Amino acid sequence: MTLVTRFAPSPTGLLHLGHAWSALLGWRHAREAGGKILLRIEDIDTERCRPEFDAAIMEDLAWLGLDWDGPVRRQSEHFADFKAVLDQLKANALAYPCFCTRRQIEAEVAASQSAPHGLLGLIYPGTCRALSDAERIERIAAGENHAWRFDVAEAARRVGDLTWIEEGQGIMAVDPLVGGDVVLARKDTPSSYHVAVTHDDQFQGITWITRGQDLYPSTHIHRLLQALMGWDAPAYRHHGLLVDEEGKRFAKRDRALTLRSLREAGKTPEQVLALAEKLAAQI
Ligand code: GLU
Secondary structure: OOOEEEEOOOOOOOOEHHHHHHHHHHHHHHHHOOOEEEEEEOOOOOOOOOHHHHHHHHHHHHHHOOOOOOOOEEHHHOHHHHHHHHHHHHHOOOEEEEOOOHHHHHHHHHHHOOOOEEOOEEOOOOHHHHOOHHHHHHHHHOOOOOEEEEOHHHHHHHHOOOEEEEOOOEEEEOOOOOOOOOEEEOOOOOOOHHHHHHHHHHHOOOOEEEEEHHHHHHHHHHHHHHHHHOOOOOEEEEEOOOEOOOOOEOOOOOOOOEHHHHHHOOOOHHHHHHHHHHHHHOO
8 A cells, every 4th residue: 555644734824843843754754655745735724824824835845855746735625525524424413513602611611620621622511412403403593603513422432442553652542532522613614623634634545644742632533533434544653742942842933943934044954854853853
């Protein structure tokens, strides 16, 4: 089987050294295995994503010499595909409308005192899961603002135990409840990251995923979606996150170590990749 991997940044800021490291890992793995690396621009959050950052991603990768295979996929051009997944989950009673505001959820979690935070942040207490179909229909018809949530317990019941292969660690057991009933779509974001990323990994035939350790908890949700939809399970390698000399994680809001600023400061692509490699060796 040919190895197919991808680099899938979100154009919400300029790429930094951490991105260079992530892209390099995927690129190197693909090239060594005689496989492919695809570039996917994850721009479903139309509020935060900007065309100039999209262009900068391509410029930075080209400058680093990290090329990609085939056309670039931009998720904002494929909302209909993600909606079809959501529609299927709704039709199978695996997604339900949630009318709670963030404030209501926080208040309920504070009052309940039971493990309110999971690996993916606040765990939704499931309030709207109990609504009747009649009430759901009525409130939607009345134009009440709502999100669509994933009924993870029901999903887990249908697909049974799941695992994934984590490179270097072996077989990991999926904990389907790790993030609670996560949001699959909202009014302003018609698809969540979870739906878009799993759909596209299947659509693009991705067999191996390298991405930051911060996305590790999401993999539990992704395996659940993949199993429900009858999609293939890629292998994963979640890499450690690079930190700067003060031990701080790189963030898009820090201007200092963006690839663009390093380039403008006269660094060569080789020096930048070597620096990423050096920092990666320290984590
Ligand atoms: N678009 C995500 C990010 O920039 C990465 C998604 C993934 O690799 O699964 O954080």
